[in-house]
Amino acid sequence: MKIALTVNGRKVGGELEPRTLLVHYIRENLNLTGTHIGCETSYCGACTVIMDGRPVKSCTVLAVGADGADIMTIEGLARDGQLHPVQEGFWERHGLQCGYCTPGMIMAAVGLLEQNNNPSEDEIRHGIEGNLCRCTGYHNIVKAIEYASAKMRGEQPAPAEWEVTA
Amino acid sequence: MTTRLDGPEKVTGAALFPADVVRPDFLHAQIVFTDQPHARLVDLDVEPARAVPGVVEILTAADIPVNEYGLVFRDQPVLIGPGNELTAVAENISRWEADQLCVVIAENIEAARAGAAAIKVEWEELPILGDIDTSLQSTVMLHPENGLDTNAYHHLRIRKGDIDAGWSEADVVIEGTYEVPYQEHAFLQPEAAISYIDEEGRVTVEIAGQWTVEDQEQIAHALDLPTEAVRVKYPAIGGAFGGREDMSMQIVLAAAARKLAARGIRRPIRCQWSREESIVGHHKRHRGRIKARLGARRDGKIVAVEADCYLDAGGYNYTSNKVLGNLHLCVGGPYEIPNARIDSYAVYTNAVPGGAFRGFGAPQGAMVAETQMNKLALALDMDPIELRLLNSLRDGSMGITQAEMPLGVSLPFVIDAAANAASEEFQVGELRPVATLPSEESAIRRGRGFACGYKNVGFSFGFPERCEAAVELFGDDEVERAILYHGAAEVGQGSHTALRQMAAMAIGIDYERVETVYSDTATSGDSGSASASRLTWMSGNSILGAVEEATKKWNDGERPARGEFRFVPPPTQTLDPVTGAGQPNFAYGYVAEVVDLSVDIETGHIRVDRVICANDVGRVINRTLVEGQVEGAIVQAHGYAITEDLQVKDARITNPRLSAYLIPGIDDIPAEIRTILLEHPDPRGPWGVRGMAEMPLVPYAAAVVAALHDATGVWFHQLPLTPSRVLAGLTANPL
Numbered sequence: 086m087k088i089a090l091t092v093n094g095r096k097v098g099g100e101l102e103p104r105t106l107l108v109h110y111i112r113e114n115l116n117l118t119g120t121h122i123g124c125e126t127s128y129c130g131a132c133t134v135i136m137d138g139r140p141v142k143s144c145t146v147l148a149v150g151a152d153g154a155d156i157m158t159i160e161g162l163a164r165d166g167q168l169h170p171v172q173e174g175f176w177e178r179h180g181l182q183c184g185y186c187t188p189g190m191i192m193a194a195v196g197l198l199e200q201n202n203n204p205s206e207d208e209i210r211h212g213i214e215g216n217l218c219r220c221t222g223y224h225n226i227v228k229a230i231e232y233a234s235a236k237m238r239g240e241q242p243a244p245a246e247w248e249v250t251a
Numbered sequence: 252m253t254t255r256l257d258g259p260e261k262v263t264g265a266a267l268f269p270a271d272v273v274r275p276d277f278l279h280a281q282i283v284f285t286d287q288p289h290a291r292l293v294d295l296d297v298e299p300a301r302a303v304p305g306v307v308e309i310l311t312a313a314d315i316p317v318n319e320y321g322l323v324f325r326d327q328p329v330l331i332g333p334g335n336e337l338t339a340v341a342e343n344i345s346r347w348e349a350d351q352l353c354v355v356i357a358e359n360i361e362a363a364r365a366g367a368a369a370i371k372v373e374w375e376e377l378p379i380l381g382d383i384d385t386s387l388q389s390t391v392m393l394h395p396e397n398g399l400d401t402n403a404y405h406h407l408r409i410r411k412g413d414i415d416a417g418w419s420e421a422d423v424v425i426e427g428t429y430e431v432p433y434q435e436h437a438f439l440q441p442e443a444a445i446s447y448i449d450e451e452g453r454v455t456v457e458i459a460g461q462w463t464v465e466d467q468e469q470i471a472h473a474l475d476l477p478t479e480a481v482r483v484k485y486p487a488i489g490g491a492f493g494g495r496e497d498m499s500m501q502i503v504l505a506a507a508a509r510k511l512a513a514r515g516i517r518r519p520i521r522c523q524w525s526r527e528e529s530i531v532g533h534h535k536r537h538r539g540r541i542k543a544r545l546g547a548r549r550d551g552k553i554v555a556v557e558a559d560c561y562l563d564a565g566g567y568n569y570t571s572n573k574v575l576g577n578l579h580l581c582v583g584g585p586y587e588i589p590n591a592r593i594d595s596y597a598v599y600t601n602a603v604p605g606g607a608f609r610g611f612g613a614p615q616g617a618m619v620a621e622t623q624m625n626k627l628a629l630a631l632d633m634d635p636i637e638l639r640l641l642n643s644l645r646d647g648s649m650g651i652t653q654a655e656m657p658l659g660v661s662l663p664f665v666i667d668a669a670a671n672a673a674s675e676e677f678q679v680g681e682l683r684p685v686a687t688l689p690s691e692e693s694a695i696r697r698g699r700g701f702a703c704g705y706k707n708v709g710f711s712f713g714f715p716e717r718c719e720a721a722v723e724l725f726g727d728d729e730v731e732r733a734i735l736y737h738g739a740a741e742v743g744q745g746s747h748t749a750l751r752q753m754a755a756m757a758i759g760i761d762y763e764r765v766e767t768v769y770s771d772t773a774t775s776g777d778s779g780s781a782s783a784s785r786l787t788w789m790s791g792n793s794i795l796g797a798v799e800e801a802t803k804k805w806n807d808g809e810r811p812a813r814g815e816f817r818f819v820p821p822p823t824q825t826l827d828p829v830t831g832a833g834q835p836n837f838a839y840g841y842v843a844e845v846v847d848l849s850v851d852i853e854t855g856h857i858r859v860d861r862v863i864c865a866n867d868v869g870r871v872i873n874r875t876l877v878e879g880q881v882e883g884a885i886v887q888a889h890g891y892a893i894t895e896d897l898q899v900k901d902a903r904i905t906n907p908r909l910s911a912y913l914i915p916g917i918d919d920i921p922a923e924i925r926t927i928l929l930e931h932p933d934p935r936g937p938w939g940v941r942g943m944a945e946m947p948l949v950p951y952a953a954a955v956v957a958a959l960h961d962a963t964g965v966w967f968h969q970l971p972l973t974p975s976r977v978l979a980g981l982t983a984n985p986l
Contacts, residue, residue: 118271129439217916222885
């Protein structure tokens, strides 16, 4: 089957097997390997990308189902070498350790903040409850998203605990 | 605050994990598991697989020159099948469902899978020893090559003082039998690797591991090659937690690259496991059963400890004998115990092997020791904190193995810190009820529990411990920049950042002026593993030594000045086979925790409202990295205590999926984690550093059990505390 779609602002497409999953298309055909596979059963969220403005787990989407769609992966988030505020937040607020869940977690957070630019802590938790992390214990991930949320509203992020106690 | 060195590439997707390396000329490998917990191979016919279009090569046991491996001792065939008969272990018997049978290499993964499906294999089924009891009662020996007439192949003893005199002195005796469960590492990155022959002719494996040199040596042994003919390199590692300490696909992929090269095919090979293959295909935290007795005088002084500990080692040893040793040291608790009898056994079965997982036997030990102590406090009507402080190990104390504790025993300090925070900062106020389940407020019970623990830092029981570093200093009059060469694995804990910080501290230049070359046997020495809470401790000492060597040469005028150093800590000992006497360790970490929880007595759901963790880290090198280790360890401990329930039936894992094996998600975790970092220097640690990354996992389950008892009046002796188990326990013991 032939598909045509936009990935990170670039027109891509071509012939592929109808059963190809979007995550495999992104990783193997486009060589965008920042989108990770952790389970292939839609449980872990490591493969989360933004599809037409909403976060989706790309292991649950057939590539043919993304025909005509506008997809953004982790590689499309930084602009002109400037990290997106969510990326900056995960780095600044130590929202990652091994980093394997991080791209999916970041894309889920980007999707959340596009819907709601000032989420409460509970809303942040709800927004990323489909994404698993085995390293951090999640608390710093919430702080990373709070940091990004403030930045995206043009506000100064609340200082980290270590900045307060230092 | 120094942010992570690997932060930018990990937030942009640029970091390359082993499955992210894509080369146009890749061949693809499918590893075929035997799918037989216990069976003898009668016939293996791979010819039908060769006929599948796209299949390039098939690797079988006959292709492995020395068909055996193992981290501590070599009791496992690399591939099951008729091999070269150079090994003691019988090569044609599968003892685990994920024993590997062969590897199909093909032009694409579909062809590799089709080839795997075409293999014809005939098995003679053997009795499946599915658990500890069956194995202990069986006359079938899983490893007859060891000459024993029992599957309990490793037995440790402690005979300290006069146990009969101890019991006669005891006013109160606490008894309990505890069942501790498996735990799956569930690192988010399933196993994956690539292999190829590098530009210098070395067979090379790029994989996520924990110890490059150990991987290299195990590959070299099985392939009968000099170690320098093998290269192991770590790209980004997607979590480890002990689950990458043993071989998964290292040896077979190296063998496959060599076999293809011998045919003149020089193409890289890639292999990736699915989540199911990952969960079935690597070891677990040991399940086990521990029967324990604790005796004390009316004044609270411990006078006797007895325990019988059994761990399910599975089909192969992996690191079971060492994990058992750690359980053995921890099962009495970090206390002064004058009289003790402890017998601990590792038992071969046909279930999944037990092995390294963060805590390495200490969480199982602490679950027993601390629950026993909490029961004792209740029986004596004594404050559990006071009871601990009365019996706590201190500097000068003799440990359970009749050797003096390494100096810097800070257990009383962490106990005080956790207890003070609980009583001063956190009066029990308004706690939220269980979040996701509507429930009558009257069904919510709240409780608070305490537990503490200790665990060794570094390799134990005489295992050769060392760590190498090299440092080069550049400049004219003053050092302008430096390069650190180190093998340390960055498994997510932040080692590559912390080591660079320590190099800058040791040299006395800015962090930005230190370059680093890491985790490649072609450029770095033997770091030892990223395990046993040892890496900052050992690496810091190796870096201090290397900088001292480089500085000597610098002062002699050498430019650049290169210093190399191999740090070796004080030796440790295997335990005496009869009494268990000996010095097993050179350093320890200490931790204490308070858990507040709510339990819904109608549904059995537990919600942990707050955890206070006081962890002595000796010296903080990077606060946010250290706090990240505490929070991550507590959430893993939460999974161990409450949510993670690996099902094994007839020696097969029946829920190898993240949809059915539930690691904590963000809605499950403790609502608040209060981390208290103490800095009582370890006299032998670099800058006073202590190992710390396992400690918060150690006492958590026991603290949860105590809090649940506080809430309901019921003691639980089995983990995990899933809603159904809690409900069953509450039903059997009405409030």
